[in-house]
Amino acid sequence: MDFDLDQTDALLSTTRAVRKRLDFERDVPNEVLLECLELAVQAPTGSNRQGWRWMVVRDADKKEALAEMYRRAGGDYLKQAAADADTGSQTGRVLDSANFLAEKLGEVPVLVIPMIVGRLEDPNVNSAAGLLGSIIPAMWSFQLALRSRGLGSCYTTLHLGLEAEAAELLGIPPHMTQAGLLPVAYTKGTDFKPAKRPPVSEITYLDTYKNPIV
Secondary structure, eight states, rough: OOOHHHHHHHHHHHHOOOOTHHHHSOOOHHHHHHHHHHTTTOOOGGOOOOOEEEEEEOOOOHHHHHHHHHHHHHHHHHHHHHHHSSSSSSSHHHHHHHHHHHGGGGGSSEEEEEEOOOOOOSOOOHHHHHHTTHHHHHHHHHHHHHTTHHHHHHHHBBBGGGGHHHHHHOOOHHHHHHHBBBEEESOOOOOOOOOOOOOGGGGSSSSSSSSSSO
C-alpha cells in the first residue's frame, strides 16, 4: 500500500490540542464518533487484551457535573498558571486556552472518557506503562480520526483527581480505569499548522544519554 505522505504527514503534524476553536453549537453525530472509534480500536494493546472501553457523555447535566469536577480538581491551578505566564509566549497561550476550556467544558457537544479494564493496585513504572500504554495509543488514533473528519479534541486529565466521583456519576464499575477526558466538537476552520518544537537532533541520543545522535 502506497500512502500519500504529504497528507499523512500533514495529519500527524497538525492534529493539535483544540480548545478555543471547538464549535460548541454544532452537533456531533453518533455515527461519526463510532466511525472514529472503529479506527481507534485498531491500535495495539498490551498482550492483545483489547481492554479499551469508551464512555460518551451527551447529557447536559452530566457534562456540567464533569466540568464542575474538572474545575474543582484543577481550576485554581489553571487560573494561577495562566495569570503568571507570559501572555505572548507559546506556553502563555496554551495556559490561557486551557483555562478557557475549563470554564466552557460543559458546553462542548460531546465528552468522551477513554477507559481501560484493570486498576493499578501496585503502581510502578512497568505496570503503569502497561496499563495506560494499552489505551493511550487508541486515544491518539481517535484524535487523528477526528481531525481527518473536521473535528477537534484535547487530551485532558484534570478530572482524574476526582476519578471515583466521576465513576459514580457515570456508573463506571470499580475495575475500570479512566485514562482522561476528551472534549469533542467540530472545529471552527481546519487550517491548523505544525507547532514550534525543538530540533529532534537536540533531544535524541545514540547509545548513551551523553551522546547526541548527530
